[in-house]
Amino acid sequence: MKARVLLSLILLCGGLAAPSARADDAASAAPAAPAACELPSYLLTSESQLPRVADAVKAGKPLEILVVGSRSTTIPASENSSYPARMEAVLKDKLPPPEVVHVSVEIQSKKTAEETASTFVKLMEAKRPTLVIWQTGTVDAIRSIDPDEFRGAVTEGVAALQSAGADVVLMNLQYSPRTETMISAQPFLDNMRVVAQEHDIPLFDRFAIMRQWNDQGQFDLFSPSRGPELAKQVHDCLGRALAQFVIDAAHLGPAQQQN
Amino acid sequence: MTIADQVTGSTIADAAGAKPRAAASAITLPAIGERELRLDLFRGLALWLIFIDHLPTSLLTWFTIRNYGFSDATEIFIFISGYTAAFVYGRAMLESGFVIATARILRRVWQIYVAHVFLFTIFLAEISYVATSFENPLYTEEMGIMDFLKQPDVTIVQALLLRFRPVNMDVLPLYIVLMLALPLILWSMKWKPDVTLGLSVALYVVTWEYDLYFSAYPNGFWAFNPLAWQLLFVFGAWCALGGARRMSRILASPVTMWIAVAYLVAAFYVTLTWYVPQLGHLMPKRIEQWMYPIDKTDLDVLRFTHFVALAALTVRFLPRDWPGLRSRWLRPLILCGQHSLEIFCLGVFLAFAGHFILAEVSGGPAMHALISLSGILIMWGVAWVISWYKRVADKSGAKTKNAVGNADLAGGG
Numbered sequence: 001m002k003a004r005v006l007l008s009l010i011l012l013c014g015g016l017a018a019p020s021a022r023a024d025d026a027a028s029a030a031p032a033a034p035a036a037c038e039l040p041s042y043l044l045t046s047e048s049q050l051p052r053v054a055d056a057v058k059a060g061k062p063l064e065i066l067v068v069g070s071r072s073t074t075i076p077a078s079e080n081s082s083y084p085a086r087m088e089a090v091l092k093d094k095l096p097p098p099e100v101v102h103v104s105v106e107i108q109s110k111k112t113a114e115e116t117a118s119t120f121v122k123l124m125e126a127k128r129p130t131l132v133i134w135q136t137g138t139v140d141a142i143r144s145i146d147p148d149e150f151r152g153a154v155t156e157g158v159a160a161l162q163s164a165g166a167d168v169v170l171m172n173l174q175y176s177p178r179t180e181t182m183i184s185a186q187p188f189l190d191n192m193r194v195v196a197q198e199h200d201i202p203l204f205d206r207f208a209i210m211r212q213w214n215d216q217g218q219f220d221l222f223s224p225s226r227g228p229e230l231a232k233q234v235h236d237c238l239g240r241a242l243a244q245f246v247i248d249a250a251h252l253g254p255a256q257q258q259n
Numbered sequence: 260m261t262i263a264d265q266v267t268g269s270t271i272a273d274a275a276g277a278k279p280r281a282a283a284s285a286i287t288l289p290a291i292g293e294r295e296l297r298l299d300l301f302r303g304l305a306l307w308l309i310f311i312d313h314l315p316t317s318l319l320t321w322f323t324i325r326n327y328g329f330s331d332a333t334e335i336f337i338f339i340s341g342y343t344a345a346f347v348y349g350r351a352m353l354e355s356g357f358v359i360a361t362a363r364i365l366r367r368v369w370q371i372y373v374a375h376v377f378l379f380t381i382f383l384a385e386i387s388y389v390a391t392s393f394e395n396p397l398y399t400e401e402m403g404i405m406d407f408l409k410q411p412d413v414t415i416v417q418a419l420l421l422r423f424r425p426v427n428m429d430v431l432p433l434y435i436v437l438m439l440a441l442p443l444i445l446w447s448m449k450w451k452p453d454v455t456l457g458l459s460v461a462l463y464v465v466t467w468e469y470d471l472y473f474s475a476y477p478n479g480f481w482a483f484n485p486l487a488w489q490l491l492f493v494f495g496a497w498c499a500l501g502g503a504r505r506m507s508r509i510l511a512s513p514v515t516m517w518i519a520v521a522y523l524v525a526a527f528y529v530t531l532t533w534y535v536p537q538l539g540h541l542m543p544k545r546i547e548q549w550m551y552p553i554d555k556t557d558l559d560v561l562r563f564t565h566f567v568a569l570a571a572l573t574v575r576f577l578p579r580d581w582p583g584l585r586s587r588w589l590r591p592l593i594l595c596g597q598h599s600l601e602i603f604c605l606g607v608f609l610a611f612a613g614h615f616i617l618a619e620v621s622g623g624p625a626m627h628a629l630i631s632l633s634g635i636l637i638m639w640g641v642a643w644v645i646s647w648y649k650r651v652a653d654k655s656g657a658k659t660k661n662a663v664g665n666a667d668l669a670g671g672g
Contacts, residue, residue: 042537071400110403142403144479147556148470176401177315178393181614182386183404184426184482187556194551197544211316222618224393231397 036218037237043209044241046202046249050167053250056130062100063091065246066129066166068116070138071109072174081232084133086239087246094247104129112140113150117157124164131246132161133204135171137188147187154195162199169246170196170203175210177221202249204242210234296584296593297577302339303596306606308332310634313427313610315617317627324569326534328526329553333430334566337488340434340599341495344441345448349500352445361442368438374604375431379418382425385611407477417476424475427607429482436473436485437492444493448500456502459493462486467557480556487557491566503574510574519568526565591635594642601645602638609634 056063067073067084074082088103095101106123108116113136124132134157140150154170161168172192173185189207196203213234214221223230247253308323309332325331344364352360390405407414407423417423421432447455465471466486473481498506509515529550532538553559583589595602613630620626 047540072398076396076399109400138400139403142401143477144475144482146472146480147552151552174398174401176398178389178395178398178618179401179404180315180426181313181382181611182389182426183401187552190552197547197551215316217623221397224395224618226394226396228396230395234397 036213036233037240038216038218039209039212039241043205043212044244044248046245048196048200048202048249050131050169050202050246050250052165052167053131053246054252057095057099057250057252060098061130062102063095063131064127064129065091065101065103065131065133066123066127067103067105067133067135068123069105069107069133069135069171070111071107072138073105073107073135075228075231075235078228078232081228081235083235083238083242086236087242088239090240090243091246094243095252110139112143112145112153113137113157114145114153117153117160120157120160121164124161124166128164129166131167131169133169133171133242133246134158134161135206137173137185137192141173141183141185141188144184147191150188151191151195154192155198158195158199158201167250168199168201169249170201171242172203172205172207175207175214175221177214178224202245204245206238209238209241213237295579297573297579297581298339298343299593299596300584300589301335301573301596302343302599303592303594303602305332305335305339306595306599306602306638307592307635309336309430309603310606310610310638311631313607314613314631314634315627317624317631319628319631326530328523328530328569329559329562329565330569333483333555334491334558334562336430336599336603337433337437337491338495338566338570341437341492342499343495344438344492345445345496345499348441349445349448349496352442352449357442357446360445364438364441368435371431371435371438371600374600375421375428375435376419378428378431378604378607379425381608381611382428385615386425388615414476420476422474422476424482427610430603432481433483433485433488437489440485440489441496444496448496452497452500452502456493456497459490463490463558472556482556484557490558490563510571515571516575519571522564522568523572526561591639591642594646595638598642598645602642605638605641606634609637 053063065084065088067087069084073084079085082105084103084105088101091101091103092099104127106127108119116134116136136154136157137150158168158170170192172189176183176185185207193203210219210221213219219230219234219237221230221234308325311319312323312325312332314320320326323332348360348364351363386405387408390402390408393402414423421435424432444455444459447458463486466484471486472484473486475481494502529542532542550561553561555562584593613634616630617626
């Protein structure tokens with residue numbers, strides 16, 4: 001009797017597991033296909049704008065983009081597949097040919113927003129970017145920094161970047177279902193949204209985007225796989241989404257450029 | 260045996276047991292009469308919602324109240340816990356004095372503490388497993404959360420001191436601190452309830468004004484600041500000790516009702532803008548800047564008032580003698596609410612286990628629904644077993660037990 005119950009339970013679980021396994025296969029069969037990257041448009045648009053980026057492109061100046069991030073900005077041992085590199089490739093592809101796009105990356109691993117923000121003045125003097133994409137929050141969430149302090153630090157950082165003459169895009173945490181029971185992301189997501197609203201700057205909602213992919217079955221983010229394949233695909237999609245987001249916020253789309 | 264039998268049964272038993280001082284048991288508190296099933300019902304509901312909220316988001320999550328306004332199940336839970344704790348131990352303090360009541364409260368605190376340590380052990384097991392088995396390069400950074408495993412000596416001691424508290428394990432430490440303060444609260448309530456409530460409000464204001472907090476390990480602060488959340492607990496206690504009766508005229512007034520309705524609708528609209536970002540531009544920037552962030556750590560005033568508005572409407576439209584309270588359909592909820600400490604811990608454990616299954620077996624929506632559903636069924640089943648056991652034990656323990664009172668009614672934890 002017991003054995004039969006157990007068996008039917010296992011069969012039930014197997015049956016339920018099967019559809020998601022198939023979804024997995026579909027995703028890995030077409031690694032570069034943008035179909036896997038599909039997102040609802042509200043995740044890719046922002047009411048806030050990037051005037052300096054728009055001006056630079058209009059004036060035909062090179063577009064210098066600086067990504068300030070942490071370890072989740074890169075994939076260990078495959079830098080060229082990380083989202084900043086993918087974004088650069090897509091931007092070069094999408095913007096008209098004479099446009100020069102250069103993306104540099106500044107990794108501040110294991111640093112909180114406050115520690116990172118304190119380096120901004122020097123960093124901006126050295127790099128002079130048109131656009132800074134500041135990805136932050138993960139380290140603060142792991143160390144459960146006071147969200148108020150976090151908000152203060154992000155506010156200061158954004159102010160420093162803006163006063164150095166750059167447009168700013170904020171990027172929040174990764175959606176990480178495995179560590180959901182261990183890292184409390186919500187206060188940090190909320191506070192980044194608040195800062196973005198207060199300063200009228202675009203927020204690239206990496207968390208919601210990755211959750212969307214996971215929920216829709218495009219990627220199985222629970223996967224314990226040790227290989228870099230999944231990471232590469234996700235970063236490819238993130239890079240595409242980010243490029244799209246920047247183009248949209250700076251009104252660089254084909255329609256706008258004709259005007 | 261229905262709930263009704265159970266309640267009347269135990270009331271009679273209590274009354275018979277403590278004959279000369281019929282009021283000795285909280286259940287026969289003259290002011291309140293028999294066990295307040297609405298409290299059990301909503302505490303049970305809060306426990307289910309906390310369980311669902313602790314699982315990853317799914318379709319079911321849309322049924323939890325945090326998606327429809329500012330406050331969530333935690334508010335319900337803490338308020339009812341304050342209410343029931345004051346109800347039981349307040350009576351004990353009147354009857355047996357400060358020392359005895361304090362001793363009983365401390366015994367309850369100890370139970371909650373042990374439950375917390377038990378949950379921490381399970382959490383440790385889970386996190387250690389993830390640390391050793393999960394090496395997705397996408398998440399190397401998030402794995403930094405495992406760093407504390409490198410110095411378990413410090414971590415475990417800090418956990419025992421309630422300073423290291425993983426995600427989803429914040430409610431019990433808050434509850435422990437609130438219960439520790441309960442003797443003082445009750446003693447002061449006995450003297451002047453309104454002044455006590457006033458002091459509580461003052462502490463809340465001072466906490467906000469001077470940014471007081473409980474520090475945590477390795478850094479940061481408690482996710483539920485007891486200095487702020489005590490307001491809800493004390494408010495619950497104040498209601499239990501006669502405040503609710505004195506407020507009944509205010510509660511019955513249609514003006515109150517319409518204010519509450521208007522506030523709830525406004526809060527619903529605001530929450531709607533979180534999920535339908537297209538609505539965002541209809542929200543005046545001014546109001547946004549004034550309102551955000553709505554702070555859960557320090558029990559934002561918006562959250563507190565949202566809970567009060569909900570409670571006011573509930574009391575108005577759900578009378579204590581509503582026959583539905585005795586219906587078999589609500590019985591699972593009421594049963595869970597009656598054994599809240601056990602069911603709360605079980606819920607946290609089931610949420611851990613649910614995460615684990617979702618990660619190891621499959622993350623599909625069907626599996627998700629199955630886990631949520633079985634979790635709730637397990638909570639119900641265990642609650643049923645506990646009440647069955649209590650009934651049997653009470654029968655054999657006979658009358659000597661009555662004076663001790665019912666820890667579950669009191670605990671809430």
